[in-house]
Amino acid sequence: MIAKKVVISKAATRQAPGRSFEPHRNARGALLRYLRECRLKRGETILLPAYVGWSPREGSGIFDPVRELELDYAFYRLDESLGIDMGSLRGAIARGNARVLLLVHYFGHVDPAYAEAVSLARGACLRIIEDEAHAMLSDLVGAACGRLGDVCLYSLHKLLPMNSGGMLVRNTLEAGPGQPGPGENSGALWRHDLAAIAASRRRNAQHLYGLLDGMEGDVEPLWGPPAESEVPQTLPVRLLRANRDAVYHGLNRAGFGVVSLYHTLIEPIAPTAFPDSHRLARRILNLPVHQDILPEQLDAMAACLKKSLAENRS
Numbered sequence: 001m002i003a004k005k006v007v008i009s010k011a012a013t014r015q016a017p018g019r020s021f022e023p024h025r026n027a028r029g030a031l032l033r034y035l036r037e038c039r040l041k042r043g044e045t046i047l048l049p050a051y052v053g054w055s056p057r058e059g060s061g062i063f064d065p066v067r068e069l070e071l072d073y074a075f076y077r078l079d080e081s082l083g084i085d086m087g088s089l090r091g092a093i094a095r096g097n098a099r100v101l102l103l104v105h106y107f108g109h110v111d112p113a114y115a116e117a118v119s120l121a122r123g124a125c126l127r128i129i130e131d132e133a134h135a136m137l138s139d140l141v142g143a144a145c146g147r148l149g150d151v152c153l154y155s156l157h158k159l160l161p162m163n164s165g166g167m168l169v170r171n172t173l174e175a176g177p178g179q180p181g182p183g184e185n186s187g188a189l190w191r192h193d194l195a196a197i198a199a200s201r202r203r204n205a206q207h208l209y210g211l212l213d214g215m216e217g218d219v220e221p222l223w224g225p226p227a228e229s230e231v232p233q234t235l236p237v238r239l240l241r242a243n244r245d246a247v248y249h250g251l252n253r254a255g256f257g258v259v260s261l262y263h264t265l266i267e268p269i270a271p272t273a274f275p276d277s278h279r280l281a282r283r284i285l286n287l288p289v290h291q292d293i294l295p296e297q298l299d300a301m302a303a304c305l306k307k308s309l310a311e312n313r314s
């Protein structure tokens, strides 16, 4: 038998795997664009996680495009730490009319059931959108997500010092049909040191986790510290005893920019059908860990949080 000659070229020439990046004004613009392409018919649904927020100023980044296109939708359940309820997702897919699955990598965290959820949806020929409005760096720097779905959505202003910017990322080298969205931010991603930003965010999260250790019984992080590949957008915690709104306002008054994503869920996510989502919405507080923050600022915020928790026990 003649042995096959083994060769290695000097440089790579194969194009795949590849991705294409289409700039948009924001993540919701990218979502709107892709959903238009999906051309869902009446009765065909998009499956959404049952944790989608709304505010009078910002509307709903996820639900507004769905409503604008008058799509039919259904929700799958998440647990109180935003983990995908696989039984609920399986049930929603088994109904047979779902065509698109939207997964959200909340706050940069990647659900342990991510791959299983994708594989379930693939088996039923659904298109898969990964909402990485909070998880662009977990994707670009950590490669923790963004590779299993068909497309990803980025929201640049949620992680970088920008006022706007979105991206529709296709997991193929082929550009999408039609005109791309407004391109003002197309080069912005590469003007930032994403690896350095990711490292600062991870460092800040680690530091804050240490400080939260002293608040057991009052504060419970939704998850353990980020995996090495994950880059947090914020650090979400559940307040176990204190009045969340009072703590939120107290910290902001003191100059610490905390948010509550989401304090108000969209109306179709009914409290009776999704009690876990509503319980979390009442208790969640997102602590900042962004790249501008220094460890001593986190120390001061943690001290203020501790004081506010004691003053606002309910």
Ligand SMILES: Cc1ncc(COP(=O)(O)O)c(C=O)c1O
Binding pocket: 025, 026, 027, 028, 029, 058, 060, 061, 062, 104, 131, 133, 134, 154, 155, 156, 165, 166
């Ligand atoms: C999970 C999630 N997806 C999408 C969006 C929409 O982001 P953008 O403000 O870039 O449209 C938001 C925020 O509104 C969000 O929190």
